Amino acid sequence: MxxxxxxxxxxxxxxxxxxxxxxxxxxxxxxxxxxxxxxxxxxxxSPMLTIPACIISKRYEIKQQASQEEGGSSRASTLYYLTYEAESGTRMEFKVEGSEYGMSAEGDRGLLTYQGTRYYGFQRYPHYSTAE
CATH class of the missing domain: 1.20.5 (Single alpha-helices involved in coiled-coils or other helix-helix interfaces)
Structure with missing residues (x-):
């Protein structure tokens, strides 16, 4: 032993x-x-669809990643999302580019083009002011 x-x-x-x-x-x-x-x-x-829709919500998500270097710096990225509501009441959320997110406002109406979960774009209807 x-x-x-x-x-x-x-x-x-x-x-x-x-x-x-x-x-x-x-x-x-x-x-x-x-x-x-x-x-x-x-x-x-899935078929590619273009339907009338309205932007009902905007949100963003910040993802932060710590660096492995000695300096202790970190890197952040931002993801942007728009939620659309079709005339039927169906809601769909898509990830969009920052520039499109910035140009969008809740209440915008237009034509949404998508295929399954793929977002292809949103063509806004012209909005004319009634103020004189």
Whole structure:
């Protein structure tokens, strides 16, 4: 009988826990890729529609990422979203570019063009002031 702790636990850990961890990680990546591929396929099979709609909401999301460098700096990016309501009452939210977000206002009416979850644009109706 030897002195000190039993080193056989190390072989059990390497032989069981690490392979299980790798299988779980590969499974997560596969499921994520499968979801993306399924959404892409659904979008491709959906018709491209242009419908009358109204912008009912605007929102943005700031994502901040810490840098791995010694300086401790971070990087932020902003995602912009517009929510549209069709004449039927259906609401749809799409990610848009910052310039389009800035030019949009709640209450704008126009023609929304989309395909599944893909946003293609919003053509505003002309708005004329009634003030004299």
């Amino acid at each position: 030897g002195m000190g702790p039993d080193p056989s636990w190390m072989f059990d850990f390497a032989g069981t826990v690490i392979p299980i961890f790798l299988v779980v990680m590969i499974g997560i990546v596969a499921v994520s890729a499968g979801r993306g591929l399924l959404q892409w396929s659904r979008n491709n099979s």
